[in-house]
Amino acid sequence: MPNDRLREALLRNGLDLSDVAVATGVDEKTVERWITKGRTPYPRHRHKVASMVRETENYLWPDALPPERRAEVAQSEVINVYPHRSAIPLDLWTRLLAHATEQIDVLVLAGLFLAEEPSFARTIKQKTRDGLKVRMLFGDPDEDEAVKRSGEERLASGTVPARIRNALALIEPLAEIDGVEIRYHRTTLYNSIFRFDDEMIVNMHVYGQPGAYAPAFHLRLLPAADLFETYTTSFEQVWTESYEADFGRKA
Structure with missing residues (x-):
């Protein structure tokens, strides 16, 4: 399922695949899969992207953290x-x-x-x-x-x-x-x-x-x-x- 929240957040901040790829150190195809196929990035990449678009990781990837970890955070x-x-x-x-x-x-x-x-x-x-x-x-x-x-x-x-x-x-x-x-x-x-x-x-x-x-x-x-x-x-x-x-x- 496409990650429409991530897509919208990037557009709102004037960012494209190459911007995210450079910032996270991954291939543009990987970034594209995060968006079009709803793949979940590694924690270090989620943190970087969330900072770039000024959103929380839970908003961009609601299922990324288990409930107990959410409570700790x-x-x-x-x-x-x-x-x-x-x-x-x-x-x-x-x-x-x-x-x-x-x-x-x-x-x-x-x-x-x-x-x-x-x-x-x-x-x-x-x-x-x-x-x-x-x-x-x-x-x-x-x-x-x-x-x-x-x-x-x-x-x-x-x-x-x-x-x-x-x-x-x-x-x-x-x-x-x-x-x-x-x-x-x-x-x-x-x-x-x-x-x-x-x-x-x-x-x-x-x-x-x-x-x-x-x-x-x-x-x-x-x-x-x-x-x-x-x-x-x-x-x-x-x-x-x-x-x-x-x-x-x-x-």
Whole structure:
């Protein structure tokens, strides 16, 4: 069976058979068999190709690793676990933002704590000039999901929609910058996701507690792992169902 994931990943990154052959030290015919016949490369070759196309080995070759090995690798993806999102040091957020050079993806209901950070908008403006791509998904404050969330977090009625509107007011100027996309979603979120290149903060949502009090963990992307990929896939699914921001209507 052809490996369409590998084929698509190579095309997306502008790579051909010869590029992969040179990088891995194998014949072009071998690379072609990886694609057309679905042959599984040796581990050292999988690692190299996955790095070239910025995908995980598990995505490109789902059956390459046994379940027990996947569990071991997943543990290596976790850099740190925080009992509450508010316990994450400010300098970690600052470092992640400062070191991101290719992409930042944010999936939140409000994310007001991030929007209120003065360096956030300033750094985004600077880095997009150098090619950084930013995608931000905010909950639609007029949708039932946002209204309902106030009660689920034991907050005063209308608190979550108000926080979303405050966050939108702060990040609205970014919508005019090339390289920044801001969209709305009406998803019932189970986690907030903050991706900075190959690192990610996942803020788990806990019924009865606001996001700041819920646990969070810090992940890194590893070629042979799929924990990071799980949340990346979740972000992409919400992005697919999102819709254009209308700041005039939400103001």
